[in-house]
Amino acid sequence: MRTISPRSYSRLAMSALVFLCVIVLTGAAVRLTGSGLGCEDWPRCNEERFIDVSSTHGAIEQINRLFTGLVALSVILAVLGAHRRVPHRPDLVRLAWGLVAGVVGQVVLGGIVVLTDLHPLANQGHFLLSMVLVTNATVLWVRSLDERRPERAGPRSVSQRLSLVAFVLGCVALYTGTIVTGSGPHAGDEKARRFGFDISHVARIHGISVILFLIVLLAIIVVIRRTRNEWAAMSGVLEATMAVGVIQAAVGYTQYFNDIPAALVAVHIVGATAIMIALTRLVTQANRVPVRI
DSSP states (O other): OOOBOHHHHHHHHHHHHHHHHHHHHHHHHHHHTTOTTSSOSSSSSSSSOSSOOSSHHHHHHHHHHHHHHHHHHHHHHHHHHHHHBSSOOHHHHHHHHHHHHHHHHHHHHHHHHHHTTSOHHHHHHHHHHHHHHHHHHHHHHHHHTOOSOOOOOSOOOHHHHHHHHHHHHHHHHHHHHHHHHHHSSOSSSTTOOOOOOOHHHHHHHHHHHHHHHHHHHHHHHHHHTTSHHHHHHHHHHHHHHHHHHHHHHHHHHHHHTTTOOHHHHHHHHHHHHHHHHHHHHHHHHHHHSOOOO
């Protein structure tokens, strides 16, 4: 049986992460162009054809569905590579299989989205599961770059605890953001249902969660700067996370005060994906820093 090196496997893990990020963008394109029901059936495009690109909306939706095949291929390669990687790493195998479970879940949820005529709860779940997959793929990629096994024993440092708090608050901000999206104008189709919440109210709640998230990131910077070894290990990823968070907040406020244009929504979705990657890297990096007792 052919084996692969750690460096080659990290490339496979990176490929899976890239494809999982790209499909988030193609899915966003479906919604933002009103192509959510361009294919009114699932898994076929419609009753007459399995694949139908005769209309613009149908073509956009079909391209998104077909791209799922590339995502599935990258995930399959990640699993096969994890089993053939030398030295063998059980943690990487588990993470790779987690991607398989997530992709299968996405296929099922994608069908539910179509069959429920783009119900906002189904759309919300579809996006949130995408973020779980991105997080999983990021952990897989980061761990594949380091031969040190993840350490679970011992006390957590202040930076590790704060990093986990930041991650949780980032997830809360992400979730409240999906409520705003589910209450806004970009449903994927003009006739699709909405949550029915007052968008100004849910946007305010989302904004508060984002502010709390940024405050915790700032607190981590203040705390870690006092410890030389932690700052040296975490300053890069921490500053990157803060930068992405600030830009994401600025885009969010700008789109809200400009009647939520589709182009800025697309940028905001890119930012949400980048935030999940940055936060995942922040937590994994914090767990690498030795705790001084």
